[in-house]
Structure formats: structure tokens, C-alpha cells
Amino acid sequence: MERAKVYFTDFRTRIGVSLPEKLQKLVRRAGIGEIDMDGKFVAIKLHFGELGNISYLRPNYVRALAEVVKELGGKPFLTDCNTLYPGSRKNALEHLYCAEVNGFNPMTTGCQTIIGDGLRGTDDIAVPVRNGEYFQEAYIGRAVMDADIFISLTHFKGHEATGFGGTLKNIGMGCGSRAGKMQQHNEGKPHVIPELCRDCKRCAKECGSDAISYESGKAYINQEICKGCGRCIGACAFDAIENNTEGAFAILGRKIAEYSQAVCDGRPCFHVSLITDVSPNCDCHGENDAPILPDIGMLASFDPVALDQACVDLCLKAEPIRNSQLGDNLAKPDWQHHHDHFLDSNPNVHYRETLEHGEKIGLGMREYELLRL
Known part of the structure; x- marks a missing residue:
């Protein structure tokens, strides 16, 4: 079987070439132009960052991607769904305010923002989960599913519950309505x-x-x-x-994979992930601790599982940053080393199960070919 193709470029640039331009070159090389976008609605799913957190992706990258979509004839919009917790994104009004304060508006990004599950997080649609073992259907924000084409733009980072926050986390948990998030989070307390x-x-x-x-x-x-x-x-x-529940995080990861399957199945999808500002915890926090790893690069693929696997592999090869949560843990004389940067940063997590289950249900494959620009 042919391996999935994942395209990669680092953050080095020469004088006269910006990083947003380099991102555009990456997505074109990865084949985004193969998607017929002419006159189509294109959802760009990203995380706007919680107020107080500054490790989320810069709007400059969003604009670069939106410009490519418009060049291909698409009608892009930014989207995310409301949160369960109280923060600054629990309803559409606060969510939009948070997005604007953090720099996401039509002037900076070149497109509008639509909160996927509506004002109160209740505007969702039940979507079938192909090959689902935990769900037969998933509750996804209606605007996410109304789009003809789906693109995920992900800040790859650590995560206190899922080990890392990558493409599948951005899609599966991020596109679930409040009811969908409850469904994914109901396994362990x-x-x-x-x-x-x-x-x-x-x-x-x-x-x-x-x-x-x-x-x-x-x-x-x-x-x-x-x-x-x-x-x-x-x-x-x-x-x-x-x-409190043995295996709860592993089950959460598998549920996220099934929700990602619901979002992506049956329509054109494309995925971009940036390994930068690799904070130990999610961008949902109102702060961000120092990065645990150095900035690595930008990746793009049609396969979300292969993309996450490639990001994980690149991170595991990187040198930990000493002045970080990961570095502090590794420096403890009695630390039980996992020899895994994500487990050594947040030792109670499970993340491989997400990738394994995504492959099992046909969302993508873990075997990939890394093509460097």
C-alpha cells in the first residue's frame, strides 16, 4: 500500500521571503490546488486562543491560507465551536469577541468568522460515524458541516489530557458542539x-x-x-x-478520532499543522507556559492521521528546552523517564491510541512519506 504523503518545511527563510509566503508554497506543493474550490464554501477550522494565551497561531498564517483558497475560487470562512468550560469562548458573542481581541478579523485574515455551533453551542447536526465503535453519530457544529470543503489549520502543541493537541484534536473535539464535547468527555472523572x-x-x-x-x-x-x-x-x-477512571484518556483519544471521521468523511479535506510555540498545555488556557520544544516547522497533507504521526515523530526527535515543564521534569533526580517528550511533560496522558484508532476506522494511515521542501 502506498504511504501517505506529508509535506514539510522548516521556519528558515531567506531575505525577501516571508513565513506566510513559505506556508503558501507548502500547501501548493502538497496539492491543495487539486481540490475543486470554484464557488464553494470552505471552512478553515482553527483555535482562536483563549484570552490571555498568546501561543495560538498568528492571523498572518490564516490570511496566507485564505488567500490561496480565494485564488482557487473558494469562499473561505474561519470557524470553531463553543467550549464547555467558562473561559472566553463559551458562546458565540464572547467567542467572536475573543477572536477579534486575539487578532482574527476580516482585515487581518481576509475572511469572515462563523462560530460553528451557533449562539449557545446548540446549533448542531447529527453526523454518521463510519466504522465507529463508540458512536454511531456525532454532534457537529452545523456551519462546519454546511461547508463544501473542510480545511484544518492546527497549532501543534502539548496537551494535559490527550498528550498533544494536533490535527485530530483540532477537528474532533474542536468541531463538536457543546453536546458533542460532552459526549467525548463523559468517560472519566x-x-x-x-x-x-x-x-x-x-x-x-x-x-x-x-x-x-x-x-x-x-x-x-x-x-x-x-x-x-x-x-x-x-x-x-x-x-x-x-x-479517576483507568484508560479514560485513551478512550477520549479514540472518541476524538471518531468525531474527526464524522467531520471529514465524504467531502474534500486538507490539513495544515504548524509546530511552533509548543506549549505543554492546550491553547484553551488563559495563559501559556514556556515551550517544551523548539520551533520545528510547517506540515501539510490530505491525511490527518499521517500528519499527526509526522508531527509526533518530529517532536520526539527534538531536543527538550531546559527551562520548561518538560525540562523541569527531566531534571528531577527521581523522575521516572518515559523517553517520550509528551509523556515526560504530562505523564498521565495517552496519545498513541488516537492515532491507532484513527487508522483502524479508516480516517487515515500512520505510515507516511515525509517530503521536505
Whole structure:
């Protein structure tokens, strides 16, 4: 079987050539022009970043991609769906405000923004999941599915629940409506290790369901209220919160793959991922810690599984940054080394299951050929 093709270029440029221009060269070389976009609506799915977080992708890259789409006759728009947690993107009005404050507007990007699941996160459509083992149908933002063509533009980074936030995370979790996100997050619930809790109350500030209270100076998570989103795990600086269900993160990853299948199946899709500002946690946080790895490059492919696999492989070959969450962990004399940058940064995560399941259900393949520009 022929391997999937993944195109790669680093962030080096010569005088007179900008990085957005280099991105345009990459996507053209990767074959975006093979898609018939003439007069078609083209959804560009990306993460606008939480207010306070500055590791999300710059709007300059979005504009570069949108310009290529328009040159091909397409009608691009930017999209993302609302969040479960309280942050600054939980409804369309706040989401659009957040996007504009973070620099995403028609002047900077060259296209409009449509929040995929509507004002309250309830405007969704049930989409069949081909070969699904966890879902027969997925709840996807209606505007995402109304598009004729789907393009994902991803900031590749670490993640406190899924190991890394890549193309499949951007598509599967990102395109799920609020009901869809609930469906993916309902497997496991975190719990507090009392002897490690310092009563800093940071976890409660991140909780999207008001499930965390404080009893006798220690955090307590109400399992009946908790949505299982895992933001408290990433918020805790003392490793005092862990997932309560064995294998929950592995199951979450497989569910994300199935939601990605629902979004992509049956229509033209193209995927771009930038390995830059590789923060240890998701861009959903209102802050971003120092990168755990150096900037590596830009990648593009028609295959989302191969693209994520290629990004993982490049990251695992990179040298960790000492002054980072990953570097701090590796420097601990009693650290149990995983010899895996994502597991050594967030040791309770599972990520390979996402890639394996994506391949199993026919979303893409893990075997790829890396073509360097």
C-alpha cells in the first residue's frame, strides 16, 4: 500500500521571503490546488486562543491560507465551536469577541468568522460515524458541516489530557458542539490526591462546571457535577489531580478520532499543522507556559492521521528546552523517564491510541512519506 504523503518545511527563510509566503508554497506543493474550490464554501477550522494565551497561531498564517483558497475560487470562512468550560469562548458573542481581541478579523485574515455551533453551542447536526465503535453519530457544529470543503489549520502543541493537541484534536473535539464535547468527555472523572493538594484554588478557577469545592483545606471534586474535561489536571502545579477512571484518556483519544471521521468523511479535506510555540498545555488556557520544544516547522497533507504521526515523530526527535515543564521534569533526580517528550511533560496522558484508532476506522494511515521542501 502506498504511504501517505506529508509535506514539510522548516521556519528558515531567506531575505525577501516571508513565513506566510513559505506556508503558501507548502500547501501548493502538497496539492491543495487539486481540490475543486470554484464557488464553494470552505471552512478553515482553527483555535482562536483563549484570552490571555498568546501561543495560538498568528492571523498572518490564516490570511496566507485564505488567500490561496480565494485564488482557487473558494469562499473561505474561519470557524470553531463553543467550549464547555467558562473561559472566553463559551458562546458565540464572547467567542467572536475573543477572536477579534486575539487578532482574527476580516482585515487581518481576509475572511469572515462563523462560530460553528451557533449562539449557545446548540446549533448542531447529527453526523454518521463510519466504522465507529463508540458512536454511531456525532454532534457537529452545523456551519462546519454546511461547508463544501473542510480545511484544518492546527497549532501543534502539548496537551494535559490527550498528550498533544494536533490535527485530530483540532477537528474532533474542536468541531463538536457543546453536546458533542460532552459526549467525548463523559468517560472519566478526575479526583484529588489530598496529601498533594496545597489549597491554591487554581483548579476551581478552571472548572467549567463548578464541581470543585474545598473541604478542610483540600480540593474536592463532585463526581455528579464534573464533566470530565480535565482542565483542572492541567491547572494543578502540584500533580494533586489525576483521572479517576483507568484508560479514560485513551478512550477520549479514540472518541476524538471518531468525531474527526464524522467531520471529514465524504467531502474534500486538507490539513495544515504548524509546530511552533509548543506549549505543554492546550491553547484553551488563559495563559501559556514556556515551550517544551523548539520551533520545528510547517506540515501539510490530505491525511490527518499521517500528519499527526509526522508531527509526533518530529517532536520526539527534538531536543527538550531546559527551562520548561518538560525540562523541569527531566531534571528531577527521581523522575521516572518515559523517553517520550509528551509523556515526560504530562505523564498521565495517552496519545498513541488516537492515532491507532484513527487508522483502524479508516480516517487515515500512520505510515507516511515525509517530503521536505
